[in-house]
Amino acid sequence: MTKKTIGLLHTTIRGDEKLIIEAARKEDVSLEVIDIRESTFSLGAKNYKFEVALERCVSTVKGMHALEYFGNINIPTVNALSVARICENKFLTSLNLGKQGVPTPRFCLVFSETQAKEAVAKLGGFPIVLKPVSGSWGRLLSKVNDMDALESILEQKTTLGGPQHHAFYLQEYINKPGRDIRLNVVGKKAVAAIYRESNHWITNTARGAEPINCPITKDLEDIAEKTVGVIGEGVLGIDIFESKDGLLVNEVNHTMEFKNVQRITGIDIAREIIKYSVSKIKS
Structure with missing residues (x-):
């Protein structure tokens, strides 16, 4: 019987990927380990031999483009692009979960300081949590305890941050x-x-x-x-x-x-x- 082959897409091999490589060996599955930083994605660029792409990139941007590419050349991906698109966007995740009745903290997405101040009341008052729409490892999270702190954080984001920091995702604080x-x-x-x-x-x-x-x-x-x-x-x-x-x-x-x-x-x-x-x- 021909071995099944998985394309392991990565931007660095962490402990998690080492476990995946070892698990593939135990399951007698072939792995084609691909550092996508060394790849070129274009039509007809390469005839890939693997039958499914397992996306394990640390970089969300690179990983999303990899999912887009392999999905478009009809190689199944784990995860599906539709799943990744929701998960990589905290606002979209909350929106979809809340819409379907899955319990999730109350949230708002606003684009100005005025709207942010008004949103606080809708979230039950201070403290609230301010977080980037996209991110991981608990980075750039702020527990905002009062209006003075909110004004200071938003001013810093709008003045020093890039466009991605000009959308303010607010969430109720859960004790x-x-x-x-x-x-x-x-x-x-x-x-x-x-x-x-x-x-x-x-x-x-x-x-x-x-x-x-x-x-x-x-x-x-x-x-x-x-x-x-x-x-x-x-x-x-x-x-x-x-x-x-x-x-x-x-x-x-x-x-x-x-x-x-x-x-x-x-x-x-x-x-x-x-x-x-x-x-x-x-x-």
Whole structure:
């Protein structure tokens, strides 16, 4: 039987990609490892031999263009471009989840200081969270405690920031129990989860939060199913807040880092990713 071949698209090989490479070996799947920084995407540029493209780029911009390209030359991608387009935009994620009734923090997108001030009341008052529409690793998040702070931050963004900083994504502040949940989904299934505990209001392992095993409950399975029903299936990292009103989906990541989850839970997420990618190969 001919081996299945996956194209592993990357901009650097991290611990996560090393786990994927090892999992492919265990599953007897061939990998064509491609640093897209050394690639040229054009019609007829290359006759690719792999049957599905697994996008693992650190750079969102480069990764999105890779998904656009391979989708257009009829090579299936993980994740699908439609999924990635929603996930890479926090506003679009919130909009789609909220529209379909998936619990998520209240939010607003505004383009001026005046509208931002008016939006605060709609979000329940201070504190609020101000974040970029696109970004990862808990970077450039601001917990805004009062109007003076809001005015100062917005002035700095409009004066010093590029065009991407002139759209203000505001979110209600959720008083979490010193942790959030990262739930990993492969296909349509919740496969593993961790708590990310921190004394800081930003609970992200890239910002120092401690990963601790989190059992997958029926509530987590339900919220995974609802989220996938809106965003689409794939390899996803769902960030979830525990609130007084229940679980809230904060963000959905389409190129999730999973090495901490795999290490803490003992679940071979990389192997699940390989098997799912193979399932996307056209027969």
